[in-house]
Amino acid sequence: MAENRTAKLEFDGKTLELPILSPSLGPDVIDISKLYAQGGVFTHDPGFTSTSACESTITFIDGNKGELLHRGYPIDQLAEKSHFLEVCYLLLYGELPSVTELEDFELRVTRHTMVHEQMHNFFRGFRRDAHPMATMVGVVGAMSAFYHDSTDISDPWQREVASIRLIAKLPTIAAMAYKYSIGQPFVYPRNDCDYATNFLRMCFAVPAEEYQPDPILSRAMDRIFTLHADHEQNASTSTVRLAGSSGANPFACIAAGIACLWGPAHGGANQACLEMLQEIGTPDRIPEYIARAKDKDDPFRLMGFGHRVYKNFDPRATVMKQSADEVLDLLGIEDNPTLQVAKELERQALDDPYFTEKKLFPNVDFYSGIILEAIGFPTSMFTPIFALSRTVGWVAQWKEMIGDPAGKIGRPRQLYTGATLRDYVDIENR
Numbered sequence: 001m002a003e004n005r006t007a008k009l010e011f012d013g014k015t016l017e018l019p020i021l022s023p024s025l026g027p028d029v030i031d032i033s034k035l036y037a038q039g040g041v042f043t044h045d046p047g048f049t050s051t052s053a054c055e056s057t058i059t060f061i062d063g064n065k066g067e068l069l070h071r072g073y074p075i076d077q078l079a080e081k082s083h084f085l086e087v088c089y090l091l092l093y094g095e096l097p098s099v100t101e102l103e104d105f106e107l108r109v110t111r112h113t114m115v116h117e118q119m120h121n122f123f124r125g126f127r128r129d130a131h132p133m134a135t136m137v138g139v140v141g142a143m144s145a146f147y148h149d150s151t152d153i154s155d156p157w158q159r160e161v162a163s164i165r166l167i168a169k170l171p172t173i174a175a176m177a178y179k180y181s182i183g184q185p186f187v188y189p190r191n192d193c194d195y196a197t198n199f200l201r202m203c204f205a206v207p208a209e210e211y212q213p214d215p216i217l218s219r220a221m222d223r224i225f226t227l228h229a230d231h232e233q234n235a236s237t238s239t240v241r242l243a244g245s246s247g248a249n250p251f252a253c254i255a256a257g258i259a260c261l262w263g264p265a266h267g268g269a270n271q272a273c274l275e276m277l278q279e280i281g282t283p284d285r286i287p288e289y290i291a292r293a294k295d296k297d298d299p300f301r302l303m304g305f306g307h308r309v310y311k312n313f314d315p316r317a318t319v320m321k322q323s324a325d326e327v328l329d330l331l332g333i334e335d336n337p338t339l340q341v342a343k344e345l346e347r348q349a350l351d352d353p354y355f356t357e358k359k360l361f362p363n364v365d366f367y368s369g370i371i372l373e374a375i376g377f378p379t380s381m382f383t384p385i386f387a388l389s390r391t392v393g394w395v396a397q398w399k400e401m402i403g404d405p406a407g408k409i410g411r412p413r414q415l416y417t418g419a420t421l422r423d424y425v426d427i428e429n430r
Contacts, residue, residue, distance in 0.1 A: 014039055025060045025069075042413045054241060055404065058091060058396050059232045066312040070230060071095070079319040084225040084389075085109060085195055088167055091230055091396040112168035113189035113198065115176070116146040123180050132177035132384045133262045139173050140166075141255035151249035153402055162250040163395045170388040171195070175202035178381050196222040199388075204376065216330050220323040220371050227316040227364055228386055230393025236260040236267065240394045241401050242410040250398060257394045258387045267390075270369035271382040273304035274338065277369075282337060283344040290345075294354055304366030305349065306359065313361045320367035327374050342370045 006017040007030050016039050019031040029052045032043055045051045060069045068075040071090050078087050082096075089097045089105045097105060122142060126135050143165070144151050150162040176186050179202075187202045197218045205211035213221075231237070239260040243253040261267035280289050292300040307314050328339060346362055349355045372382055401407055 009035075009039070011039070011041070026062070036413075042415075044415050048238070048412075053233060053238065053410075054401065055406070056233070056397070056400060057094065058400060059230045059393070061232050061309055063307075063309040063311050066310050066315050068231070068315050075227065075315050076319055079223050079226050079316075082226070083194075084222045084229070087226050087229050088392040091392055092163060092399070108164050109168045109195070110191050112165050113172050113191075115169050115172050119146060120176075120186060123176055123186075126180065128181065128183060130181065132174070132181055132380055133258065133387070135177040135180065136173060136384055136387060137255055137259050137262070139177070140170070140258055141252055143169070143251040144249045147251070151251070153244075153247060153249065159250070159399060159402065163399060166250065166254055166395055167392050170391045171199040172202060174381075174384045174388045175199060177384060178203050178377075181380070194218065194222075196225060200375070203381075214330060216326050217375055220327050221375070223319060223323045224368050224371065224385065225389040227320060227368075228389035230390070230396065234266070235263070236390065237394060237397050240398055244398045244401050245407065245410045247409075250395070253398055254391060254394055257390070261387050261390065262383060267383045267386045269303065270365040270372070270386070271379045273366050274369040274373055274379050274382070276303045277338050277341045277345070280341050280345070283341055286341065286345050286348055290348060290352065302345075302349070302360070304369065305355065305362055307363045310363070312359055314363040316364040317362055317367060320364050320371070321362070324367040324370045324374075327371050331374050336374070338373060339370060342366075 005020040005022075005028075007020055009016045009018060016035070018035065021029045021031055023029065036042055043051070058071065060072075061067065070078060070087065071094055073090065073096075078090075082090075085106050086097065086102055088109075089102060119139065119142075122139060123135065126138070147162070147165060150158045150165060152158045172189050179186050185207060187205045187207075189198050189202060193201060197213055200213040200218060200221055201211050204213070233241075236257040240253045240257040243256040244250075248256075264272055280286060289300065289302070292298045293302045328343070346366070349360070349362070355361070369379075369382060372385065373379075377385070
């Protein structure tokens with residue numbers, strides 16, 4: 001990044017020259033890291049929407065163009081031609097693997113899918129009606145108590161082992177959380193299944209009957225994992241980096257990311273979308289809800305349409321729509337009113353100039369929720385599935401942060417608007 005240009009900031013008779021950094025893609029960045037030391041002032045940026053908090057080579061988003069790149073590769077190409085574990089390798093190591101490298105990586109992940117047997121007892125400490133995300137936050141945070149031989153962040157090999165363990169075991173933990181919530185016995189992973197098939201089997205098989213998902217469902221599940229693998233410096237990724245900046249172990253950092261993802265404004269969007277479809281109930285009520293969405297005085301909003309970052313279209317949604325169509329063709333929607341509403345709402349919204357002119361297209365959450373509903377997952381499992389998908393992105397970002405020589409503990413400042421200095425008043429005089 002060249003630093004031969006500067007931006008001038010003038011205030012209170014002072015003139016500061018701030019370096020301008022040029023990234024390989026995206027807008028230029030004004031470096032304000034010395035602003036307080038040189039000028040005695042901070043910047044104020046609630047939500048950090050105009051602030052670059054780190055330097056990264058992993059993921060790039062151009063919201064105006066509707067572009068998402070992982071290590072330079074467009075997400076639509078990866079979703080069409082690749083598969084999740086290959087994308088995991090790309091995110092972790094920076095390049096697409098050779099045949100030998102991919103086989104070795106897949107073998108390492110597959111051989112780490114089982115969890116410590118004592119963790120089964122840990123699950124049983126939760127109430128049966130606990131939300132699967134609550135269970136996952138606790139269990140993933142406890143992994144450092146079971147795998148303390150991979151918590152030394154100063155050891156590159158331990159960081160590598162922790163990375164593989166997290167990617168391998170999160171599907172098992174998510175499936176166990178689901179099984180526990182519905183009162184069914186845990187199903188162990190199998191080494192002869194691919195990543196997505198293994199997850200579906202652990203969720204839907206029972207000891208009395210084997211479960212073999214249709215390849216279309218496994219492919220759709222793999223695409224959901226791939227399309228959610230990383231998304232630049234979102235709230236949960238920033239949380240992982242902030243936790244990691246303190247030197248916390250990787251399992252604690254990922255648990256922090258899961259906790260942040262649990263928020264309905266972040267990872268719960270596809271669940272909120274399905275709940276909206278269930279509220280609409282039947283296709284004949286769609287015009288009523290579309291009219292409400294257009295009414296500025298009505299608080300109702302169509303969930304699953306538009307995106308905070310993508311101002312044109314969500315590039316992941318095109319691929320996810322293809323998978324949704326394939327799954328619905330396979331399973332049918334005639335007997336599922338929620339899916340009937342989803343298909344008709346999609347059609348009416350795309351035919352309505354109000355939505356197309358405002359770039360309010362169905363996003364990845366709209367289609368992923370439809371797929372997960374069709375496969376048979378309850379809405380309570382939507383965010384856990386998002387979490388296990390995003391784990392590789394969190395791990396890649398965490399590893400990059402640990403290896404950054406310029407890294408330092410995160411310490412945002414504040415615009416204080418509270419009381420000024422005052423003296424303590426004894427209680428009898430108040």
